[in-house]
Amino acid sequence: MRPGTIAERHLVLPTAADTTALGRDIGTRLAPGDLVVLAGPLGAGKTCLAAGVGEGLGVEGPVTSPTFVIAREHPPLPAALGGRGVVLVHVDAYRLGVGTAASPDPREVAAQLDDLDLDTDLTRAAVVIEWGEGVAEHLAAEHLLVRLDRSGPDERREAHLHGPARLVGP
Template identity: 35%
Template sequence: MEERSIQIVTRSAKQTEEIGRLLGGLAEPGDLYLLVGELGAGKTTLARGIARGLGIEGYLTSPTFTLVNEYEGRLPFYHIDLYRLEGLGEVMDLGFEEYLSGRGVTAIEWPEKAEGLLPESYLLISLDAPSVNRRRIDFRAEGARYEELMDQLARRLKS
């Protein structure tokens, strides 16, 4: 299967959130988005946009200390931050597998902490902050569902 990827450069937090909103609007039950990037790269901003695309309003926060934030929208949205966890045991203690097998959409920050527990199919989203407001967002599809999602996202970005 050919690897499918897209790179987008945003010039503000608002643009980064808008990319997330487009993605959330295309989300289907069971979707898994892995958010990779250094602190301050825009992972939470993108996740906030995904939530908006799912019809979730109000204030959304980073789950750095709560580990998981759950929201109800068009689909349930689970925003998970594994940054503070040490080892697979702590990840499993979250009920991690339940979030992945649910009817909602799951976005995971610091997914490398769950290596070995992740399914083979997901959308990998790598964020980089080359300057204060600028973000480079690389999307890579792993699996047929996410290749289709990338095609849909590319069409939305062109329109």
């Protein structure tokens, strides 16, 4: 597919390990300047997917929810240890009110995200934003949106990817 092509992909992810594996696959495709927006209800697997992205990028330390600090930076491991040289900035917009019943105006949340200078981070890092749908897309000319959901009696996860074909994958 040629650069700039938008693609979509739907996957069923029976286990948390499958969600992590999807994140790992996405992480292997990311470069500085890439924005990944994660959406879905509580427990859908956003942080699990972000942890996989960190593995795919080869970053230091475990990638865990940055809920209480809002944003966490993960530097790359040395190349000899699997690092790809790309910093991961992992953001959780939930505390900005996105996931609450009394969600604030999306423009207010976007302004709070702007205060984090994520557009500056995008010049040197891949940025993953949980709870970012509808408020973070303006940070980059293009982005990958991953909507996660749980459905059915077995609560299986499903992922819907929409964005640049090079990030969506096969």
